[in-house]
Amino acid sequence: xxxxxxxxxxxxxxxxxxxxxxxxxxxxxxxxxxxxxxxxxxxxxxxxxxxxxxxxxxxxxxxxxxxxxxxxxxxxxxxxxxxxxxxxxxxxxxxxxxxxxxxxxxxxxxxxxxxxxxxxxxxxxxxxxxxxxxxxxxxxxxxxxxxxxxxxxxxxxxxxxxxxxxxxxxxxxxxxxxxxxxxxxxxxxxxxxxxxxxxxxxxxxxxxxxxxxxxxxxxxxxxxxxxxxxxxxxxxxxxxxxxxxxxxxxxxxxxxxxxxxxxxxxxxxxxxxxxxxxxxxxxxxxxxxxxxxxxxxxxxxxxxxxxxxxxxxxxxxxxxxxxxxxxxxxxxxxxxxxxxxxxxxxxxxxxxxxxxxxxxxxxxxxxxxxxxxxxxxxxxxxxxxxxxxxxxxxxxxxxxxxxxxxxxxxxxxxxxxxxxxxxxxxxxxxxxxxxxxxxxxxxxxxxxxxxxxxx
Numbered sequence: 001x002x003x004x005x006x007x008x009x010x011x012x013x014x015x016x017x018x019x020x021x022x023x024x025x026x027x028x029x030x031x032x033x034x035x036x037x038x039x040x041x042x043x044x045x046x047x048x049x050x051x052x053x054x055x056x057x058x059x060x061x062x063x064x065x066x067x068x069x070x071x072x073x074x075x076x077x078x079x080x081x082x083x084x085x086x087x088x089x090x091x092x093x094x095x096x097x098x099x100x101x102x103x104x105x106x107x108x109x110x111x112x113x114x115x116x117x118x119x120x121x122x123x124x125x126x127x128x129x130x131x132x133x134x135x136x137x138x139x140x141x142x143x144x145x146x147x148x149x150x151x152x153x154x155x156x157x158x159x160x161x162x163x164x165x166x167x168x169x170x171x172x173x174x175x176x177x178x179x180x181x182x183x184x185x186x187x188x189x190x191x192x193x194x195x196x197x198x199x200x201x202x203x204x205x206x207x208x209x210x211x212x213x214x215x216x217x218x219x220x221x222x223x224x225x226x227x228x229x230x231x232x233x234x235x236x237x238x239x240x241x242x243x244x245x246x247x248x249x250x251x252x253x254x255x256x257x258x259x260x261x262x263x264x265x266x267x268x269x270x271x272x273x274x275x276x277x278x279x280x281x282x283x284x285x286x287x288x289x290x291x292x293x294x295x296x297x298x299x300x301x302x303x304x305x306x307x308x309x310x311x312x313x314x315x316x317x318x319x320x321x322x323x324x325x326x327x328x329x330x331x332x333x334x335x336x337x338x339x340x341x342x343x344x345x346x347x348x349x350x351x352x353x354x355x356x357x358x359x360x361x362x363x364x365x366x367x368x369x370x371x372x373x374x375x376x377x378x379x380x381x382x383x384x385x386x387x388x389x390x391x392x393x394x395x396x397x398x399x400x401x402x403x404x405x406x407x408x409x410x411x412x413x414x415x416x417x418x419x420x421x422x423x424x425x426x427x428x429x430x431x432x433x434x435x436x437x438x439x440x441x442x443x444x445x446x447x448x449x450x451x452x453x454x455x
Contacts, residue, residue, distance in 0.1 A: 025049045045083060061392055064260065070413070103315050204436035211409065246413035316353060327424065
């Protein structure tokens, strides 16, 4: 079945890394540590690891960075390594009883099938789009939105956004460095929840301005570093959630460090980020309280609860016939206007099984099951395949349509966020990025019309 997947030249370094990581994963998987050991369950997880690494390193996707790599790396960490540790140690989050071996086996088999179908569909779709090169040739760079025509407006947008962000934060400068708990920031923002929503958007506008300028101008200059300084000021990594950090800083690393556009460097960056950098950033939420909790429990922590949440959703057969999807897309409707508005799927799971804590995530494919069962998983799988193949195909051909490039770079980190979930927060976060893009480009459009009238 996979003959067509390897009918191309495999990079020797990628093959070496694939074999090395597979061997290390095998040792990690099959060594008899912890309280529980089942060769069948662990064997399924090992297969998920191997095919995840295959999709990352030696599949038809030959670019250094891609949406496909984000997808496969998520599977490697959250649906293989993490559940291996949790299975062996009988780790459970927010419940008294641990998950049975049968629940682990059932969910692992479902995830393995999802991954295999993804690899096949991605390969077929990628090859199909590769033959439709006319799609790429129809994309043209829209000079009307280039940095050359909007430099002054870009400065105004960046500086104005800083002032708005500081006002909404009540001029609390420590929030620019130390990460607050989200509920604390919501309750202490000027203009209340509306102000919190504006904060998410205006904090991102200088970032979109920087992307627009940097993509249109390869060499760095004073303007580049000014916009970068603004982004670092109001989007400093230690002051934001790890999901936002990934969405913002992955594009910046790629644009400012061409080294990560070559070979396996992007994959190595991603692995180091998940294993070391993100756990460290998470500790900064405690700094304002004068506490630095330096622990690296990693796969045994609730940050890696994606597998268990999906397993419980399937085991409890929680299906809402699309209700959760509607609630996610209408996240902006207040509960006062929609009394029976559905909570996030993680919250729904927590209420159903009796979690001691309800603010939990729900992985992307768990969302599919919550909405329409196994049919929902299949629909969600088709959607992510379309997004990944279209994005990677256009990017591979070097599309010079600047708006596409911006959205593609944003989705590199956002896909990891989306895969972990839940869908409610994912749509809300990505809507903030899209609104920031709309604000920037609408301002550019108005500026273009004014310039044309003057001329």
